[in-house]
Amino acid sequence: xxxxxxxxxxxxxxxxxxxxxxxxxxxxxxxxxxxxxxxxxxxxxxxxxxxxxxxxxxxxxxxxxxxxxxxxxxxxxxxxxxxxxxxxxxxxxxxxxxxxxxxxxxxxxxxxxxxxxxxxxxxxxxxxxxxxxxxxxxxxxxxxxxxxxxxxxxxxxxxxxxxxxxxxxxxxxxxxxxxxxxxxxxxxxxxxxxxxxxxxxxxxxxxxxxxxxxxxxxxxxxxxxxxxxxxxxxxxxxxxxxxxxxxxxxxx
Amino acid sequence: xxxxxxxxxxxxxxxxxxxxxxxxxxxxxxxxxxxxxxxxxxxxxxxxxxxxxxxxxxxxxxxxxxxxxxxxxxxxxxxxxxxxxxxxxxxxxxxxxxxxxxxxxxxxxxxxxxxxxxxxxxxxxxxxxxxxxxxxxxxxxxxxxxxxxxxxxxxxxxxxxxxxxxxxxxxxxxxxxxxxxxxxxxxxxxxxxxxxxxxxxxxxxxxxxxxxxxxxxxxxxxxxxxxxxxxxxxxxxxxxxxxxxxxxxxxxxxxxxxxxxxxxxxxxxxxxxxxxxxxxxxxxxxxxxxxxxxxxxxxxxxxxxxxxxxxxxxxxxxxxxxxxxxxxxxxxxxxxxxxxxxxxxxxxxxxxxxxxxxxxxxxxxxxxxxxxxxxxxxxxxxxxxxxxxxxxxxxxxxxxxxxxxxxxxxxxxxxxxxxxxxxxxxxxxxxxxxxxxxxxxxxxxxxxxxxxxxxxxxxxxxxxxxxxxxxxxxxxxxxxxxxxxxxxxxxxxxxxxx
Numbered sequence: 001x002x003x004x005x006x007x008x009x010x011x012x013x014x015x016x017x018x019x020x021x022x023x024x025x026x027x028x029x030x031x032x033x034x035x036x037x038x039x040x041x042x043x044x045x046x047x048x049x050x051x052x053x054x055x056x057x058x059x060x061x062x063x064x065x066x067x068x069x070x071x072x073x074x075x076x077x078x079x080x081x082x083x084x085x086x087x088x089x090x091x092x093x094x095x096x097x098x099x100x101x102x103x104x105x106x107x108x109x110x111x112x113x114x115x116x117x118x119x120x121x122x123x124x125x126x127x128x129x130x131x132x133x134x135x136x137x138x139x140x141x142x143x144x145x146x147x148x149x150x151x152x153x154x155x156x157x158x159x160x161x162x163x164x165x166x167x168x169x170x171x172x173x174x175x176x177x178x179x180x181x182x183x184x185x186x187x188x189x190x191x192x193x194x195x196x197x198x199x200x201x202x203x204x205x206x207x208x209x210x211x212x213x214x215x216x217x218x219x220x221x222x223x224x225x226x227x228x229x230x231x232x233x234x235x236x237x238x239x240x241x242x243x244x245x246x247x248x249x250x251x252x
Numbered sequence: 253x254x255x256x257x258x259x260x261x262x263x264x265x266x267x268x269x270x271x272x273x274x275x276x277x278x279x280x281x282x283x284x285x286x287x288x289x290x291x292x293x294x295x296x297x298x299x300x301x302x303x304x305x306x307x308x309x310x311x312x313x314x315x316x317x318x319x320x321x322x323x324x325x326x327x328x329x330x331x332x333x334x335x336x337x338x339x340x341x342x343x344x345x346x347x348x349x350x351x352x353x354x355x356x357x358x359x360x361x362x363x364x365x366x367x368x369x370x371x372x373x374x375x376x377x378x379x380x381x382x383x384x385x386x387x388x389x390x391x392x393x394x395x396x397x398x399x400x401x402x403x404x405x406x407x408x409x410x411x412x413x414x415x416x417x418x419x420x421x422x423x424x425x426x427x428x429x430x431x432x433x434x435x436x437x438x439x440x441x442x443x444x445x446x447x448x449x450x451x452x453x454x455x456x457x458x459x460x461x462x463x464x465x466x467x468x469x470x471x472x473x474x475x476x477x478x479x480x481x482x483x484x485x486x487x488x489x490x491x492x493x494x495x496x497x498x499x500x501x502x503x504x505x506x507x508x509x510x511x512x513x514x515x516x517x518x519x520x521x522x523x524x525x526x527x528x529x530x531x532x533x534x535x536x537x538x539x540x541x542x543x544x545x546x547x548x549x550x551x552x553x554x555x556x557x558x559x560x561x562x563x564x565x566x567x568x569x570x571x572x573x574x575x576x577x578x579x580x581x582x583x584x585x586x587x588x589x590x591x592x593x594x595x596x597x598x599x600x601x602x603x604x605x606x607x608x609x610x611x612x613x614x615x616x617x618x619x620x621x622x623x624x625x626x627x628x629x630x631x632x633x634x635x636x637x638x639x640x641x642x643x644x645x646x647x648x649x650x651x652x653x654x655x656x657x658x659x660x661x662x663x664x665x666x667x668x669x670x671x672x673x674x675x676x677x678x679x680x681x682x683x684x685x686x687x688x689x690x691x692x693x694x695x696x697x698x699x700x701x702x703x704x705x706x707x708x709x710x711x712x713x714x715x716x717x718x719x720x721x722x723x724x725x726x727x728x729x730x731x732x733x734x735x736x737x738x739x740x741x742x743x744x745x746x747x748x749x750x
Binding site: 045048049050068069072075076078080082084085086087088089090091095098099100102103104105106107108110111147 | 262263264265267269270273274277280281283340341344345346347348349350351352353354355356360502503504
């Protein structure tokens with residue numbers, strides 16, 4: 001398993017963002033769904049070793065990130081696209097991706113090829129020398145994806161990766177996700193359930209810091225067959241599961 | 253988006269192999285480069301134009317132009333670039349992105365700082381190169397002292413590191429303007445301390461202004477430069493070390509190294525502060541006993557260059573060769589009048605200035621001494637013709653007043669003031685008037701009018717001075733030849749003057 005979480009929690013002051021998440025995930029594309037404030041981003045930041053958990057146990061790629069050396073080993077094998085991509089406007093696309101390849105300890109000799117490949121994979125070959133300040137929001141998102149995949153990560157964490165992508169790019173991105181998921185664990189946090197349906201092999205639904213569903217997209221779809229609300233079967237499964245979880249939570 | 257290639261397996265690169273490329277990217281994209289045109293304008297407007305009025309003396313130009321013109325112009329720009337760079341992660345909301353990478357935070361910050369520092373040092377060294385090249389085009393003796401260049405580089409590094417660290421720890425919107433204003437005020441404080449007696453002020457390169465002939469007659473005295481470099485290096489080390497102290501900076505070992513760097517910086521800065529506490533003003537500069545090398549007190553060997561003026565050789569140190577013709581011609585009128593008189597100097601020789609605290613305060617010193625059987629008048633060129641607004645006439649007047657004063661038995665103090673009895677003063681004034689020097693009343697001298705102060709109108713000395721000045725030059729010369737020894741001994745009264 002590339003991700004092993006046991007009763008993981010994270011607090012920000014009095015606010016409990018993640019409340020006892022237990023989860024395992026191996027290679028494949030793992031969708032993380034949930035409403036705003038469900039704790040998806042906090043969970044992803046912990047998986048990215050950006051913030052430590054308040055309590056619980058976490059093993060990433062078989063390593064415990066509490067140790068600095070293990071954390072570095074994880075980070076070398078990690079790709080992370082935050083929800084808000086911070087970028088340096090004066091960098092070119094290639095420089096930005098190269099910068100992060102180097103920060104991920106890639107050997108300098110291999111970096112140019114890896115950067116060119118990553119930029120091509122997100123269809124930005126024609127903009128490789130463009131300054132980031134000149135790119136559209138969708139293109140910037142693709143630059144963010146390129147820096148995340150440049151080291152061919154074993155664990156790829158993508159927070160709202162398709163936000164700002166046009167439909168054609170989104171379709172291509174889903175194909176990329178499926179390819180990456182063949183030998184890496186790809187965790188995709190998104191509001192767009194069609195992305196999950198098209199690309200994910202597993203899906204978890206979070207609400208109020210907890211995992212309220214963990215299964216396949218087909219299993220989630222099945223939950224909405226009776227009384228879910230939404231335009232697609234998966235949306236109906238999403239809303240039905242969420243409503244059911246909230247009702248259970250209210251009763252308890 | 254295309255199908256991925258098979259997963260490549262790589263072993264982690266060592267930071268030392270990755271750092272040069274990261275640094276290249278940082279330098280290439282650092283904001284400080286956009287400040288260079290402004291800096292070039294500031295350099296031209298202040299340093300370059302000022303240098304045109306400076307004597308081509310290596311020590312003076314290197315120390316004064318670099319530490320008191322290049323640095324004050326450069327440092328606020330350096331601070332601005334460093335602050336902008338230091339706040340980048342926060343401003344661009346990139347903290348999560350970079351924290352999730354394998355490189356230790358401290359290393360990342362230091363490389364980022366390197367981007368700003370690279371441009372700052374390039375700008376500084378460019379300015380220094382222009383100063384040195386323009387000096388080399390006109391200098392006639394010696395070479396540049398390196399210590400002021402090193403101290404200046406230390407100030408650039410310290411400012412850059414401190415600005416970066418402040419912005420990284422306090423990345424608010426007001427950080428940049430507040431820190432730049434702080435740097436500006438710190439410089440102003442340095443200049444203010446120059447006028448005070450505070451020894452801590454010596455830690456700022458802005459405080460100490462060298463004498464005009466620094467590094468000409470004696471080796472450049474590096475004591476203060478060493479202390480300043482230690483202090484500034486310490487400040488830089490504290491700033492760089494502090495960047496490695498937060499938990500996000502790396503593992504325990506790395507943070508221990510950062511703590512050691514911080515402590516070493518504090519130690520260096522503290523030691524420098526302690527050393528300047530023991531400093532005292534020596535004849536050739538500020539002496540710090542613990543750093544002082546006795547070899548610095550030995551005069552440098554040189555062969556003077558001479559030119560005859562009124563029949564008397566006027567000799568200067570080769571570094572002042574360019575001023576010799578003007579110096580000789582300025583002194584010629586008086587020297588022609590006193591040549592051959594008993595006790596008149598047979599030679600005028602330039603000596604080192606003894607005043608070392610402030611160029612504008614450096615004044616004149618002269619005395620007649622017997623050297624190798626020759627009576628020589630030693631004079632200083634504290635304010636070279638054309639330097640700091642002093643013109644040749646003023647220099648000539650000052651020097652001729654000293655020559656006349658010591659000839660008649662008076663004394664010239666460090667401020668250029670003459671002490672003489674009334675008869676000596678009357679003779680001195682007559683000689684100067686004959687040489688074309690304006691002789692003014694003591695009241696006019698108090699009002700800083702141009703000229704040399706003579707006797708007060710209405711006094712017996714004034715009447716004697718007017719009487720003596722009205723004599724033909726030959727008659728005056730003959731009287732002086734007969735009575736100069738008695739006049740110098742103070743045995744001639746005003747009434748006995750012709």
